Amino acid sequence: MDFKATDIAAFLNGEIVGDGDVKVTNVSKIEEGKKGTLAFLANPKYEHYIYETEASIVLVNKTFEPRKEISSTLIKVDDAYKAFASLLDMYVQATTKVKTGIEQPSFIAEDVSLGDDIYLGAFAYIGEGSKLGNKVQIHPQVHIGENVSIGENSIIHAGAKIYPNTVIGDRCIVHSGAVIGSDGFGFAPQEDGSYKKIPQIGIAILEDDVEIGANTTIDCGTMGHTIIRKGSKIDNLVQIAHNCDIGEHNVFAGQVGISGSTKVGNYNKFAGQVGLGGHITVGDNVTLGAQSGVAQNVKSDQVLFGSPAIEIKQAMKAYVALRYLPEMRNDLSRLKKEMEALKNK
Missing domain, CATH: 2.160.10.10 (Hexapeptide repeat proteins)
Incomplete structure (x- = not known):
């Protein structure tokens, strides 16, 4: 099934940035995006992928401001992750045959x-x-x-x-x-x-x-x-x-x-x-x-x-301290030997 950017934006109450007539037939991860697919960006640590992805449409949060040129059409929504989940639900309902x-x-x-x-x-x-x-x-x-x-x-x-x-x-x-x-x-x-x-x-x-x-x-x-x-x-x-x-x-x-x-x-x-x-x-x-x-x-x-x-x-402090236990053990052993040496003088 083909889904046009304008139709997706209308369903999600989103704002289009780019070509509203572009169509997609499938979904993809943003790092694996191909032409004809839709991806989403919700986690900032994946932002670098949006500048190189080939996905035709990418859902992004309304707060997202690109730092470089993007070839994909963007659809800005309140919550990209939730919007993507809603689209998947719509896709499954449209394509799944209910058996009886x-x-x-x-x-x-x-x-x-x-x-x-x-x-x-x-x-x-x-x-x-x-x-x-x-x-x-x-x-x-x-x-x-x-x-x-x-x-x-x-x-x-x-x-x-x-x-x-x-x-x-x-x-x-x-x-x-x-x-x-x-x-x-x-x-x-x-x-x-x-x-x-x-x-x-x-x-x-x-x-x-x-x-x-x-x-x-x-x-x-x-x-x-x-x-x-x-x-x-x-x-x-x-x-x-x-x-x-x-x-x-x-x-x-x-x-x-x-x-x-x-x-x-x-x-x-x-x-x-x-x-x-x-x-x-x-x-x-x-x-x-x-x-x-x-x-x-x-x-x-x-x-x-x-x-x-x-x-x-x-817990995080304890795990940091745990990394230094071998070094601390060596220091303690060295100090113990030094103290024993001082006592024997």
Whole structure:
């Protein structure tokens, strides 16, 4: 599909600088821009690419003032990153064909409730008592256990596994290989040193507008439930253990691990490989840097880093000092020898 600069600017309520008739058919990174593509510049550290990119159109912030000549047509908007995301969303909606119907072979238990305009891919399995809302999309090789509820416009991608009694809200996305509602890691130590499995009889709940990445696992509760509250976005290869309560509009990057019965508030950002111990509480608006380890409660409105995680400025000072430890050790050893020499005189 062709998109003209004037049409894009009208959609984004942007200002054109350059040729308004230029057309694009695809998108690109600004550093890899080619003719016929649209790119964006939001981070100032990438500014040098805008003077050499071949992208036909570049979205920029209204505050951007070029220091050299630019060959691309610019569209100035309030927030280039958000505008680019809006364009991608429009492009996907315009080019993606929404499937409907039931492909064969697939299995649907007799008492399953199916909404209107659903899609069920080949080799999918829908267990007894399950309920699928309107316009739900179940892709091939998905397993949905008994008494599962999936809300309207939710998408379960190929190969995902949804355990019995799981509740999934409206407009959720579960990516390939994800497992929702599997047993929590509960074992009771025995006198002979062995472990006896503790039955996990709770459920997992995803509220509306939750997205779960590929190969992420969310355990059911031992009793009660594990819950991911509305609007939270969870990356690939994340583990959320039994009876966790994850608040609204959180974002967790890949390989985050959250131990059982941990409560996380709202609007938090966890970078890759963050680990949280069990039975702790994290407040709201907390940012945890990559590989941070958290073993105790965290108050709201903090930026932490390190393992154990501490306030970011303190952590940076500690890491700077760490670089000088070998030199400091040598200095200390030298001073010790000098002091011993003075004593022996």
